[in-house]
Amino acid sequence: MAHDFGFTLIATDGSARLGDITTTHGTVRTPAFMPVGTQATIKGVHVSAVRASGTDIILGNTYHLMLRPGAERVAALGGLHRFMNWAHPILTDSGGFQVMSLAQLRKIDESGVTFRSHIDGAMVVLTPERAIEVQNLLGSDIVMQLDECLKLPATRAEMERAMRLSLRWAERCKRAFEDAAPGRALFGIVQGGDDPALRVENARALVDIGFPGYAIGGLAVGEPPAVMLNVIEETAPALPTDKPRYLMGVGTPEDLLEAVSRGIDMFDCVMPTRNGRHGLAFTRHGAINLRNARHGDDPRPLDETSPNEAARTYSRAYLHHLTRANEMLGAMLLSEINLAYYQELMAGMRAAIRAGSFADFRAATRETWERADIPPRS
Amino acid sequence: MAHDFGFTLIATDGSARLGDITTTHGTVRTPAFMPVGTQATIKGVHVSAVRASGTDIILGNTYHLMLRPGAERVAALGGLHRFMNWAHPILTDSGGFQVMSLAQLRKIDESGVTFRSHIDGAMVVLTPERAIEVQNLLGSDIVMQLDECLKLPATRAEMERAMRLSLRWAERCKRAFEDAAPGRALFGIVQGGDDPALRVENARALVDIGFPGYAIGGLAVGEPPAVMLNVIEETAPALPTDKPRYLMGVGTPEDLLEAVSRGIDMFDCVMPTRNGRHGLAFTRHGAINLRNARHGDDPRPLDETSPNEAARTYSRAYLHHLTRANEMLGAMLLSEINLAYYQELMAGMRAAIRAGSFADFRAATRETWERADIPPRS
Numbered sequence: 001m002a003h004d005f006g007f008t009l010i011a012t013d014g015s016a017r018l019g020d021i022t023t024t025h026g027t028v029r030t031p032a033f034m035p036v037g038t039q040a041t042i043k044g045v046h047v048s049a050v051r052a053s054g055t056d057i058i059l060g061n062t063y064h065l066m067l068r069p070g071a072e073r074v075a076a077l078g079g080l081h082r083f084m085n086w087a088h089p090i091l092t093d094s095g096g097f098q099v100m101s102l103a104q105l106r107k108i109d110e111s112g113v114t115f116r117s118h119i120d121g122a123m124v125v126l127t128p129e130r131a132i133e134v135q136n137l138l139g140s141d142i143v144m145q146l147d148e149c150l151k152l153p154a155t156r157a158e159m160e161r162a163m164r165l166s167l168r169w170a171e172r173c174k175r176a177f178e179d180a181a182p183g184r185a186l187f188g189i190v191q192g193g194d195d196p197a198l199r200v201e202n203a204r205a206l207v208d209i210g211f212p213g214y215a216i217g218g219l220a221v222g223e224p225p226a227v228m229l230n231v232i233e234e235t236a237p238a239l240p241t242d243k244p245r246y247l248m249g250v251g252t253p254e255d256l257l258e259a260v261s262r263g264i265d266m267f268d269c270v271m272p273t274r275n276g277r278h279g280l281a282f283t284r285h286g287a288i289n290l291r292n293a294r295h296g297d298d299p300r301p302l303d304e305t306s307p308n309e310a311a312r313t314y315s316r317a318y319l320h321h322l323t324r325a326n327e328m329l330g331a332m333l334l335s336e337i338n339l340a341y342y343q344e345l346m347a348g349m350r351a352a353i354r355a356g357s358f359a360d361f362r363a364a365t366r367e368t369w370e371r372a373d374i375p376p377r378s
Numbered sequence: 379m380a381h382d383f384g385f386t387l388i389a390t391d392g393s394a395r396l397g398d399i400t401t402t403h404g405t406v407r408t409p410a411f412m413p414v415g416t417q418a419t420i421k422g423v424h425v426s427a428v429r430a431s432g433t434d435i436i437l438g439n440t441y442h443l444m445l446r447p448g449a450e451r452v453a454a455l456g457g458l459h460r461f462m463n464w465a466h467p468i469l470t471d472s473g474g475f476q477v478m479s480l481a482q483l484r485k486i487d488e489s490g491v492t493f494r495s496h497i498d499g500a501m502v503v504l505t506p507e508r509a510i511e512v513q514n515l516l517g518s519d520i521v522m523q524l525d526e527c528l529k530l531p532a533t534r535a536e537m538e539r540a541m542r543l544s545l546r547w548a549e550r551c552k553r554a555f556e557d558a559a560p561g562r563a564l565f566g567i568v569q570g571g572d573d574p575a576l577r578v579e580n581a582r583a584l585v586d587i588g589f590p591g592y593a594i595g596g597l598a599v600g601e602p603p604a605v606m607l608n609v610i611e612e613t614a615p616a617l618p619t620d621k622p623r624y625l626m627g628v629g630t631p632e633d634l635l636e637a638v639s640r641g642i643d644m645f646d647c648v649m650p651t652r653n654g655r656h657g658l659a660f661t662r663h664g665a666i667n668l669r670n671a672r673h674g675d676d677p678r679p680l681d682e683t684s685p686n687e688a689a690r691t692y693s694r695a696y697l698h699h700l701t702r703a704n705e706m707l708g709a710m711l712l713s714e715i716n717l718a719y720y721q722e723l724m725a726g727m728r729a730a731i732r733a734g735s736f737a738d739f740r741a742a743t744r745e746t747w748e749r750a751d752i753p754p755r756s
Contacts, residue, residue, distance in 0.1 A: 041700060041707040046424075069674065069699045077677055077695050085691055296447065299455055313463055317455050321447045322419060328706060329419040 005141070005185040005212055007244045011354055015236070015263040018353040021057075021213075021244055023089045023141040024183035025081065028056040030244060030265040031353075033256065033346045034091060035272065035339055039064050040074075040084045043273045044328070044335040047086050053308065053336070054343035057089040057141075059268040062134050063098030067117050067124065071137035079139030091142035091268070094131045094173075094189075097149045097217075097249065108148060110165070128172040136180050143180070144215065145173035147189040152223040159193030162218075163202050166191045171209055187213040187246060194227050196234035203238035214239050215246040216264075220255070229258055236263040253282055253345055254369070257362055260349050272342050276335030279323035283311070283341055286369040290334065295320040308340030383519070383563040383590055385622045389732055393614070393641040396731040399435075399591075399622055401467045401519040402561035403459065406434040408622060408643040409731075411634065411724045412469060413650065413717055417442050418452075418462045421651045422706070422713040425464050431686065431714070432721035435467040435519075437646040440512050441476030445495050445502065449515035457517030469520035469646070472509045472551075472567075475527045475595075475627070486526060488543070506550040514558050521558070522593065523551035525567040530601040537571030540596075541580050544569045549587055565591040565624060572605045574612035581616035592617050593624040594642075598633075607636055614641040631660055631723055631747070635740055638727050650720050654713030657701035661689070661719055664747040668712065673698035686718030 004022070011018040021028040035042045035050055038061045042050050050058065060080055065071060077083050080090055096113070099106055103115035103124075112127030131146040147166040150158060170188045177186040188206040192198030199216075206214060216235055219228045232247065239245055246266035247259050256267055272282060279291040283303045288295075298316040306312050310333045322330030345365070352361030382400070389396040399406040413420045413428055416439045420428050428436065438458055443449060455461050458468055474491070477484055481493035481502075490505030509524040525544040528536060548566045555564040566584040570576030577594075584592060594613055597606045610625065617623055624644035625637050634645055650660065657669040661681045666673075676694040684690050688711045700708030723743070730739030 039699070039703045039705055040696070041705050044706040044710070046707070046710070068703060069695070073675060073695070076675065077693060083693070083696055083699075085696075297451060297454065315455060315461070317447070317451070318418070318461055318463075321417070321461075325417045325446060327417055327419050328422040328709065329424070331706065332422070332424070332710065 004183050007213065007242065009242060011356075013353045013356050013358040014261065016260050016349070016353045016358045017241075017263055017265055018350055019244065019265055021089075023185075025087065025089045025141050026056065028089055028266075029350060031256070031260045031346055031349050032056055032266050033342045034059040034266065034268040035342075036061070036268055036270045037084065037086075038270070039068070040080060042335075042339070044277065044332045045273065045339060047084065049336050050086070050339065051088065053340040054347055055088075055339070057091060058086060060090055060092045060138060060140060061095070061098060062092050062131060062138070062144075063095035063102065065092075065138060066095065066126075066134045067119050071134040075137040075139070079137075081139060089141040090139075091246075092135045092138055092140035092144065093248070094144040094146040095126055095134070096131070096147045099126060100149050100151070110168075112146065112169075128169040129176040132173050132176040132180070132186070141184055142213065143177065143184060143186045145170045145186065145189055147191055147217055149191070149218045149221065150193060151221050152194055152218075152227075154193055156193075156195055156198075159191075159195055159198055163191040163193070163198050167202060167205055170206055170211075174209060174211070185212040187211055187215050189215045189217040189248070190235055190239075191218050193218060194223050194231060196231060199231055199235045200238045203235050207238070207240060211243070213244040213246060215248050217248045219247065220250045225255070228255075229262065232259055232262045232264060253342065254366070256342070256345060257349070257365060261358065261362055272338035273335040276333075276338045277331040279330065279334065280338075281319070281334055281341075282338045284344075284368055286372045288316075290316065290319045290323045290330075292320075302337060303341075306337070306340060307344055308337055311337045311340060382561050385591065385620065387620060389734075391731045391734050391736040392639065394638050394727070394731045394736045395619075395641055395643055396728055397622065397643055399467075401563075403465065403467045403519050404434065406467050406644075407728060409634070409638045409724055409727050410434055410644050411720045412437040412644065412646040413720075414439070414646055414648045415462065415464075415468075416648070417446070418458060420713075420717070422655065422710045423651065423717060425462065427714045428464070428717065429466065431718040432725055433466075433717070435469060436464060438468055438470045438516060438518060439476060440470050440473035440509065440516070440522075441480065443470075443516060444473065444504075444512045445497050449512040453515040453517070457515075459517060467519045468517075469624075470513045470516055470518035470522065471626070472522040472524040473504055473512070474509070474525045477504060478527050478529070488546075490524065490547075491526075506547040507554040510551050510554040510558070510564070519562055520591065521555065521562060521564045523548045523564065523567050525569055525595055527569070527596050527599065528571060529599050530572055530596075530605075532571050534571075534573055534576075537569075537573055537576055541569040541571070541576050545580060545583050548584055548589075552587055552589070563590040565589055565593050567593045567595040567626070568613055568617075569596050571596060572601050572609060574609060577609055577613045578616045581613055585616070585618060589621070591622040591624060593626050595626045597625065598628045603633070606633075607640065610637055610640045610642060631720065632744075634720070634723060635727070635743060639736065639740055650716035651713040654711075654716045655709040657708065657712065658716075659697070659712055659719075660716045662722075662746055664750045666694075668694065668697045668701045668708075670698075680715060681719075684715070684718060685722055686715055689715045689718060
């Protein structure tokens, strides 16, 4: 029989946590990185390669999918898992973030947000109840509440207003989710901008409502990294230890390492695929810009010890050529290689937490990044 | 020990021929379709999928590779096979066709062609001797002579002049190729436009020089299909039966079927990948335009009997969505599916020739295409 949704905290090491999230579509090992499948595809990567990278769960974007192909259409075709041929867990966001960043002519009030589709200009209404309905139609395993996500910097008054509105929407989402199919979970989202007091107040209020998991939203939206880490440090202790904690839209490999060390369990970010499309590789040796002319004659692979075959096989010279020639295969290989590195990093963190050596792992990883890329043979 | 280059004619059925080309990188089963790896990549398809489609040999473009990344650079990196991670046979064209179609400010005289690179504007000289040198540097298994490829229609005087120049270049290419590494082959190219008499004269002259294989060039450049088939019918009998015959730059599935029935052994064409990037699928049921709105709700795969997993797995609705959303994965899946269909068609033709049932196979295949796509379930 399929599992109900659940979270098991297996071990801790400092503030870092090792766990398992169980869903009806399988288990998610945490700390977990979720590749972003914006439009029902991880851009440029076959699902078989997404899985082979060590990915347990992917993220789908409610905003994009509700506009095209449409949630009702996906439901009629058997749900998002079948539609995109991904039989494993899926988390969907609520659409709130993209409404703020992509949609035009948006109007926000107590009822929800009204916006003009960036695809065909149609007026669309997204209420907390509709956000849940759309995610239920998509059939995601983890559903996110609708929230208002501010760009930072913002005034304290703005942050507090958005936080309180998001909290009222959290309650409405929870009520709307009561009719959802069993075995799935709705997460609440902590808002409050860069103000630790607002964040803690909001976290406590969400815990009072009660969710099977909590996200920290509204970060990585323009604030300095130190501000983000400070908000995490202040907020995480206000969240229950027996529920997963998800830091939304983050981040660089360094962000993941630092956030895990502060008690975060889940992440999503477009960076591995977006940077791959722009010729940037994430590796054990740090970030490498393949567009740089110095790679043109370099026969070495990106990382001869990578678990990913492409990272071990193709020369930097070939990846440079593909990137310069704007060949799809360059974006395809680098997106896959980056995804594999992100998942290798997550696996390394999980093993280190299990072994009680997370601090050593963190220091060694940072040192390897900082030593950076080995110069080419002369 | 690696094989020397050779061709074995295994069976004939009418004018259709079944054979094996042996090269130092492996055997090519003919009739063979060669996917085009313009810039050292089959656009949008991983080499593992190219191989899995049943591809024995790919084509590389001398013109593109000599301009970027450069033939000397590819040679220093171990040759084209290693560069693009394709351990199997490679044929390279001579660059002549692309010089005519892509380069600017070209000047053609007895010595060769001078042109301005479409990439960086540099002046480049391509002589018959340099065309051979570049292909030797790339390390291809089958090397093509430099020829002048006219657009049709052209006057008889133009066609004859270009044919005679190409013939003199064939002799120079053969001399230049004498120093090439053993186990590789240089093919001559029959020109002569749409004039059967010129074609036959040119074929006989090339056979007098003597090559291990012969191409028919300068077709599929604007002439009606019937003209192309007529030129093939007139030219093929003038070529030796014990050498492979390669029809350059052709074509649609129908072109392949008709040309094989007239004695052609090898083909190359960008159509499977180019059309895949534009949302067009080649299938047993004929061509299907996935951009068409009627596919939006269609849960059926493109072909539930295809040997290709993607063609059996993904719904037309999903492929429609990816194509409309301009997602890379749409181009990736359709390019792979199209390549798989082309190779399925070639495998079907080979099996039919072996069984002596080519005429039946040809009729049945055409009938299935003409019955076209099954309407969606209502």
